[in-house]
Amino acid sequence: MNRLENDILALLESGEPVALATIVSLAGSAPRTPGTRMAVRRDGAILGTIGGGRLEAEVIQAGRESLHTGKSLLKHFELTGKDAREMDMICGGVLDILVEPLSSDAQTVALLHTFERLRDAGKELLLVTLLRDAPDYEKQLLSERLLVEQTPEGPVFHPRRPENHNLLLPLLETAMAERCPTMFTIEDERENDRVVIEPVLASGTIHLFGAGHVSKEVAALAHQVDFRVEVYDDRPEFANRERFPRAAAVHVPEDMAEALDPKRIDPNSYVVIITRGHKYDMDVLAQALRTEPCYIGMIGSRRKRDKIYESLRKQGFKEADLSCVRCPVGLDIHAETPAEIALSIVAELVSFRASMKDRT
Structure with a gap:
C-alpha cells in the first residue's frame, strides 16, 4: 500500500x-x-x-x-x-x-x-x-x-x-x-x-534494462502497483530523471555489456530486458543468468529468442538456465502500442509476485 x-x-x-x-x-x-x-x-x-x-x-x-x-x-x-x-x-x-x-x-x-x-x-x-x-x-x-x-x-x-x-x-x-x-x-x-x-514485505525491485518508449510506460505503470524501479541505459538522453521521475534510481552505464551489477540483484529482484537491440538484450541476459533474481523476462519474438538462446548455449549456458527466462515477456493480450505492451508486462509481474506470496 x-x-x-x-x-x-x-x-x-x-x-x-x-x-x-x-x-x-x-x-x-x-x-x-x-x-x-x-x-x-x-x-x-x-x-x-x-x-x-x-x-x-x-x-x-x-x-x-x-x-x-x-x-x-x-x-x-x-x-x-x-x-x-x-x-x-x-x-x-x-x-x-x-x-x-x-x-x-x-x-x-x-x-x-x-x-x-x-x-x-x-x-x-x-x-x-x-x-x-x-x-x-x-x-x-x-x-x-x-x-x-x-x-x-x-x-x-x-x-x-x-x-x-x-x-x-x-x-x-x-x-x-x-x-x-x-x-x-x-x-x-x-x-x-x-x-x-x-x-x-518488500514489494520487489524491477531492474529495467532499456529506457525506450516501452520502458517508460512500464516504469510508470509499475509504480502504480507498488513496484520499486531502477532503470539502466547507456544513453543519457533516454535514461534521465525527466523521463523516469519516480524511479528509485536511473543508471547510465558506459557499456550495456557490463550494466548489471550483481550486488544489486537479490531474490526479490525482477530483471526485465527491453533494450534497443538483440545484441544488447543478449548481453544483459547473459549477465542476469549469472545472478539469482526471482524473475527474468526479455522482450522479443520467439525467432529472436531462439537466436539469442543459441548464442548463449555457445557461451556455456545450459537449458536449465534458459528455461527460467520469460520470453516473450508479458501476458498474451495481443498488445501493439507501448502502453499496451507495458500493460501485458506489468500484469505478468503482478501475477508472478502474487504467486510468490502464495508459496511463502
Missing part, C-alpha cells in the same frame, strides 16, 4: 489527522485480505478501501469516532448468515479491524518519513502497534506505533526500543514467519495489553 501511505503522510504534513483502519485478522472469507488498509478523514472521506458495503460504512463511522476521541478501536465483525447478506457478502467471515488515529504531530510524521526511507531502500520492516485499554473509556484503546527494521545484527526499533522489547522479540519472529498481520496478547503483568504486528 505504498501510495496510500504516501497520501497519508501528505495529509499529516498539511496538519490534517486521519484514522487508519487495518484488517488485522480474518477467518473465512471477506472482500479483502489481512493487511488491507483504509484511511478515514474527518469528513468521512476515505483513501483506499477495505471492500465496500456496510462493513466499510461501519468502519468509516469508527474512524470518525476515533478521530474525535483520539483513541483506537478494535472492531470485531462476524459476517455470517444474515449479517453477511446485509453487508453485501456472498459468504461470511470473521474479521478484526484496528482503527487508530494518526495525529499530525512531529513524532508521527518523523516515523512515517523513516518508514518511507527504509521501505524505498527495500528493507523488510515490521509495523508494531502496542494496545492497552483506555482508563474510563469502555471499548476504547490507547495505542503506540513503532517501526522495527530487520537487520543482520537483530531488530532495530524506531523511534525507540520499548520497555517490553524482550517480550516482543519472539512475537516479531512469528509474525515475520507468517508474513501477515497478527494480533498477540503480551504475557506480562498487564493482562489486557495486546500487540498487532504487521510485516511490511
